[in-house]
Amino acid sequence: MATAAAAAEEKESTSIPLSQAENGGADPEDPAKSPPSSSNSSTRKACCFVLQSWFSKKFMTGCMVLFPVAVTFFVTWWFLQFVDGFFSPLYERLGVDIFGLGFITSLLFVFFVGVFVSSWMGAAVFSVGEWVIKRLPFVRHIYSASKQISVAISPDQNTTAFKEVAIIRHPRVGEYAFGFITSTVILQGENEDEELCSVFVPTNHLYIGDIFLVNSKEIIRPNLSIREGIEIIVSGGMTMPLVISPKERVERIPNNIKM
Secondary structure, eight states, rough: HHHHHHHHHHHHHHHOOOHHHTTOOTTTTOOOTTTTTTTTHHHHHHHHHHHHHHHHHHHHHHHHHHHHHHHHHHHHHHHHHHHHHHHHHHHTTEEEEEEEOHHHEEEEHHHHHHHHHHHHHHHHHHHHHHHHTSSSSHHHHHHHHHHHHHHHTTSSSTTTTEEEEEEEOOOTTOOOOEEEEEEEEOOHHHEEEEEEEEEEEEEEETTTEEEEEEEEGOOOBBBBHHHHHHHHHHHTTTTTTTTOOBHHHHHHHHHHHOO
């Protein structure tokens, strides 16, 4: 009996609790024997988050840089194929297969059309063709809108083209509208006459808009060309310069420097 009791006491003294066995036999109250804290896992998570954020940021930066380049190349390639397709079938029938030859031929064709229309005979033929197009029910609206745009950016600034870029106060105080001066008119009054400018303010890209008669003294004339103004309208204001100076101020600066 004494031998059995001694064996039971020895077994109890050598047994390890289950909680200590799961912790590798370490005493939770002893800091030297306690397992490492969760700081390592937090550090790994923080490093993974930083790397993921850095990768995402650089990837988006690359997309932002390559997107306009890709769009430019795509539009240019599409334009080359589109223009080249006018005369390339003709060269294919002749057995000539040279890429770009149709594009060059198209450019030469446009050039010679411009030379022909500049003569009196070409102008007469063009007027007859334009008269026929304006009699067509649906085509005349498309032709009128496209002609308005082409005349506006034409190097021959005639009476129907945009004269200047204008900024007017519209529709309320503190707000401005971007438009183009198309003509001037004299408004006769009881005391004195008033010079008004016809300002075309596009409301849908460039071919639809409103016309306002504004006093010429109340119009702000920025130092922008007609083409720059059209680019601002077509791009929705994304090409707007950071600083816009009136023409009068720009013209005064050289005079002040000379003085």
